[in-house]
Amino acid sequence: MKLLNAVAGGSPDVVQFLTVMAICNTVVPIKSKTGAISYKAQSQDEDALVNAAAQLHMVYANKNANILEIRFNGSVIKYEVLEILEFTSDRKRMSVVVKDCQTGKIVLLSKGADEAILPYAFVGQQTRTFIEAVEQYAQLGLRTLCLACRELREDEYQEWSLMFKEASSTLVDREWRIAEACQRLEHDFEVLGVTAIEDRLQDGVPETIETLRKAGINFWMLTGDKQNTAIQIALSCNFISPEPKGQLLLIDGKTEDEVCRSLERVLLTMRITSSEPKDVAFVVDGWALEIALKHYRKAFTELAILSRTAICCRVTPSQKAQLVELLKSCDYRTLAIGDGGNDVRMIQQADIGVGISGREGLQAARAADYSIGKFRFLKRLILVHGRYSYNRTAFLSQYSFYKSLVICFIQIFFSFISGVSGTSLFNSVSLMAYNVFYTSVPVLVSVLDKDLSEGTIMQHPQILFYCQAGRLLNPSTFAGWFGRSLFHAIVVFVISIHAYAYEKSEMEELSMVALSGCIWLQAFVVALETNSFTILQHLAIWGNLVAFYVINWIFSAIPASGMYTIMFRLCRQPSYWITMSLIVAAGMGPVLALKYFRYTYRPSKINTLQQAERMGGPILTLGNIEPHPRPMEKEVVSPLQISQPKNRNPVYEPLLSDSPNSSRRSLGSGAPFDFFQSQSRLSSSYSRNCKDN
């Protein structure tokens, strides 16, 4: 109310404040045919500010080359933009230099992080109220910005402008030179006020984090926000648990000694509590992180290994990348997910980079390995697609070794009965076609194989442990496949040379008998290892077998080929077919028996879930037998935790807010407006979360 009245009354402070909100940005307004104005912004913060200003009757209406047009209370004010001092993560602020077209006054308008603005206030200004406001907003989990301005004298601007132009056109160290030039101008601010924006969580963030935690994934939150903001956001998305269950440790300090001491204290606590079922997390800010990474890397690495959860606030893009690198060096597989341009380095550094393409642009999405639309899709990406992909890759690679080894072993065995002279049992056509035509198609279709249905995986995220522990592709599974190939080679070789002995031991015939024995075994091995048969799998496995015969009949019909008439001759012999079925039975029997035994009496978790899935029902009754947090319950709980997910459409909403409970974006100013009504709640939550720091 007061604010609106002030706006209506045209209080100069407020007007100036709103002007900064509306102008100090790189937003481009777009007028639609109906006259409504929409804004195109690079960051949603700017978008939010401009929209908020518009709500307060300070409408940023038009941009025409360098001339900005603002409508305020019915009057149109024009500004000419002289210079834009772009935002960098080092300076943590951005400024514009504008000239009022009516009065000709040149003004520097700045907005930035509190620590980038407040210290540069002109001597004599009281910044205490601003600092307090920033603190309070941060505790609400809001993202704060300080707005400031300074009037420039004409000659001061001209002088600076020359310097800035020179800096912009230098070839070496340009970034640094520009920063220096900006520094020249950005001082003696008149701080106007503070804005706070709620960076609202997307749908399903807490559930996603909880599910992925269950799947054994540790989370680190790396953010450029202030510490309190970060902690509040972390609490709201289940990232850390409130006091009785969770514990939050703080690493801070301005000097090396302080950081060292606090690091050691945290490490000690961490070691003690590591055995307790308590969610311990640590918080570190950018400055302390810098020192820790520089001087106490070893201690910090140990801490990184011990902790399942960490919050790093006020970190720069390069620190994000450094942290990822540190975790990678601890033998962790890292996945970085982010949506902003400042996440790009981290995304590129990580083993797996995931970009969220959203309103902040596509920078992150372009740099990433995977690009998704919402954070909650990460759950499906990892649990479903990641897991299937691992399973299929594990099968494909081991199977490829297996099928090649079978042929190699047979050749080796044959060399012992051919005077170790290196004669190939198989003719050149078979050797050429074996890997390409005869055995590749059935396994290619294993891209459709699903061991468990997606629903089951989502209900039992713990099954991902199997993939993390590398249970499907490790030396022992490889040894299993190796042994299988050896066994099958022995079966094929022994049976063919005994069944085709004496008068039948003709080279070309024996070669085709052994080869078709291999192909038959391959078909059955793939069939046994396939978990779900779609029509394509049947087509590929059995069609491949038919194709093998067709190809060989074709070759057998060519008089010039070495195997002329061989396949027709073989297919007419009953002994050939009897030999084939013997090879299949002798080769697959033990494999099937072993698999069945392990499947039934030593089932892996995957097997148990497969069985449960097939038996139908048990998965649902399972929750009744031993209740533990199920996704079903979570869906009910989540709306209570984060407010109104249903009627929330865009992720970031430019809204004014009067109370923190409404969980909308709040906006305030440093002017003594009312923002203290919720203090009690704030302080309580603050003490609850940060007591033990």
Next chain:
Amino acid sequence: MSSSTPSSSAGGVGSADSAAPRRNSKRPKYSKFTQQELPACKPILTPRWVISAFMLVSIVFIPIGVVSLFASRDVVEIIDRYETACVPDGYKNDKVTFIQSNLTKQCNRTLTVKKRMKKPIYVYYQLDNFYQNHRRYVKSRSDSQLKENSSWDDVSSCKPEDMSKDQPIVPCGLIAWSLFNDTYNFSLNDQQLAVNKKGISWKSDRDSKFGKDVFPQNFQNGSLKGGATLNLSIPLSEQEDLIVWMRTAALPTFRKLYGKIEQDLQPNDQIHVTLDNNYNTYSFNGKKKLVLSTTSWLGGKNDFLGIAYLTVGGLCFFLALSFTVVYLVKPRRLGDPSYLSWNRNPGGH
């Protein structure tokens, strides 16, 4: 403040939302294949399924094994190993000298028929320890030369038996050079027993692998003779001994067809064999055997398939039985969620 701002903010939401341009959806066209949602059947290894599979295999395999074994046992076979017996006593310690000398190699053997043998009776010679599958041996032949008269000088792959006195050898190569040259003459009750040597080779070989207009040239006229000589006036397509020999064997022990006796033999018939023991297997300790054999639907006498079928069938039966016993003694509920470790101690990872 609390009363007025929410309403204005609500308007803000609406305008921002509607103003956001509806982009063309990038959603890929839905198909069950690309979304991997094809209907799938997911068989699992239930005890019933596995036990009946093993049972089925044993039920099918054991009879086939019995039938195969009977078929093999029905085949009557007379094997006579003669390479040592046909060396005169004085040369027993120096067989190589004997075989390389000019002494007469003729040798008489007597075979007794144990069981009735129905025609046709196949006459084989069996060589042991003869590596016809050796790489250099296998490759030492020229298929184009055998097939076409025009390629008579294509002997590049035939080394070391490619040229003789600067003339190409037809048929060239080690395989042809080492052609088996023992001969057998059979008589029963002082009556000559005719051996039909026509049609002992594959018809496809006669028709398309060995040329009708290709005649032997310069064959076996070098200093070192490997084996049989060929009649220079008969085309290769009719030299059936050669054609049989050129089908190299894959194993070091092999039989090759010598001819067919188109006459039934009765039990206790005494067959006199007059053989020329020309072929030198002594230098590599090879054995030579003369084999007379009938045939069955499964081929010659070979118990392997029958025994293997019985073994596999028996093992499958045993497996099926033991799985059944284990299943009955120690039943186990499939897919019992209590086997999931994380269900046993919730929260513990």
